[in-house]
Amino acid sequence: MTRVKICGLTNEDDLETAVAAGADALGIICDVAVDTPREVAVERARELVDAAPPFVTTVLVTMPSGPERAIELADEIEPDAIQFHGSIRLGDLAYLRANVDAKLLLAVDADDAVRAETYDDLVDGLLVDTPAADGGGGTGETHDWDQTRVATADLESPLILAGGLTPDNVADAVRTVEPFAVDVASGVEAEGGVKDPTAVRSFVDRAKNAQRTAEP
Numbered sequence: 232m233t234r235v236k237i238c239g240l241t242n243e244d245d246l247e248t249a250v251a252a253g254a255d256a257l258g259i260i261c262d263v264a265v266d267t268p269r270e271v272a273v274e275r276a277r278e279l280v281d282a283a284p285p286f287v288t289t290v291l292v293t294m295p296s297g298p299e300r301a302i303e304l305a306d307e308i309e310p311d312a313i314q315f316h317g318s319i320r321l322g323d324l325a326y327l328r329a330n331v332d333a334k335l336l337l338a339v340d341a342d343d344a345v346r347a348e349t350y351d352d353l354v355d356g357l358l359v360d361t362p363a364a365d366g367g368g369g370t371g372e373t374h375d376w377d378q379t380r381v382a383t384a385d386l387e388s389p390l391i392l393a394g395g396l397t398p399d400n401v402a403d404a405v406r407t408v409e410p411f412a413v414d415v416a417s418g419v420e421a422e423g424g425v426k427d428p429t430a431v432r433s434f435v436d437r438a439k440n441a442q443r444t445a446e447p
């Protein structure tokens with residue numbers, strides 16, 4: 232069954248909605264070099280991580296200025312996993328793997344998904360997204376899922392599919408790409424930074440049941 236990450240949580244009500252809906256992972260955005268209504272301060276990120284129940288993975292989504300800042304954020308927020316967006320050097324990933332007590336996830340551009348192989352041994356999961364020109368996520372834009380499926384077919388790391396997913400298209404995306412997990416931020420919002428509970432429930436349900444509801 233496909234796992235689901237609900238990303239860009241800014242408050243406890245939305246976090247509880249995501250958990251009750253059956254989300255496997257909760258994304259909290261902090262210290263990103265782009266303007267987004269989903270970013271929270273370090274203290275808030277720590278509070279949200281602390282509010283998550285057992286058996287649900289907390290993911291810090293960040294674009295740190297360098298590896299030392301990433302280590303600082305990991306120490307202060309204590310997430311289960313860290314997801315990096317923007318450019319990051321291979322050497323920094325190896326250094327972080329040795330120095331951070333969290334799983335490492337890396338966002339790669341769907342237009343360059345073949346490059347995901349370069350990072351395959353260095354991270355615990357690869358997220359194929361449709362980023363903005365500045366490297367940030369949350370664009371609400373889909374990409375060519377057939378191309379992503381082909382480009383990532385030989386990856387060892389779990390593949391997380393992101394970019395423009397919504398309750399309406401997630402089942403189709405899951406059936407096309409067959410990812411380990413899907414990730415959504417703007418596609419389940421009522422307004423910037425606030426989730427729509429009905430959309431969150433529908434997204435989780437349709438992502439997890441996509442294979443069962445396939446057309447004959």
Ligand SMILES: O=C(O)c1ccccc1NCC(=O)[C@H](O)[C@H](O)COP(=O)(O)O
Nearest residue numbers: 238267367368369371394395415416417
């Ligand atoms: O969501 C943001 O605003 C964001 C900003 C900067 C870096 C990462 C960001 N989001 C990361 C995610 O994991 C999103 O879920 C992913 O990019 C998909 O977003 P969307 O297309 O809105 O579902």
